[in-house]
Amino acid sequence: MSFDKELLRGTLELMVLHLIDTGDTYGYALTSRISELSEGRIDLKEGTLYPVLYRLENESMIESSWSTPERGVPRKYYRITEKGRARLSELRQEWHAFVECVKRVLRG
Template sequence: MKIDKNLIGGSTNMLILTLLSEEDSYGYQLIRELEERSDHTFQFKEGTLYPILHKLENSGYVASYKQTTPQGKSRKYYQITKKGLKQLEAEKEQWNIFSDSVNKVIGGGVYGMA
């Protein structure tokens, strides 16, 4: 089942910041990791991911740097900043409240089961 992009859009920053809190990554690596961990639910294209990374960078949540691979290719890596870690914690807290509340309404928990 394909997930509505509006549902994914509200959590994209949190997902990317989570991956970057674990390790510095380059764009394609993030795309692959998101897809793999989500059982192919999150399938970002480069044209979607890079504007998000640039927005996160402009907000001071991530920083970028270039690194040369052993094959001599230059890659742009992204790393989370201290400000980004604080933002990630705030977004996780909001997500937990939101998802708990949605589950209460739709019957995902012990609430509202008729």
């Protein structure tokens, strides 16, 4: 039902950075958001998403801070940095160019 995991490689960072860019959010919410937007076709497990977030934070693409909501358990909120926005723009361009390339190969 779901996609070959290899396909996710290279686009996961793009999607995560984009969603963080559209509004500060936290890990658990990102998995549901991606699942929702992809109509259940992309079902990220925690073991997949969190390492992506740590990588991005480690490279200063995003920053985090703990926050406890009125109800519920503490959450680690992420926001994108300037560096992250630049990277996002690059990744977006790269993705579109790549899709174009594959399209050309599949026509040839």
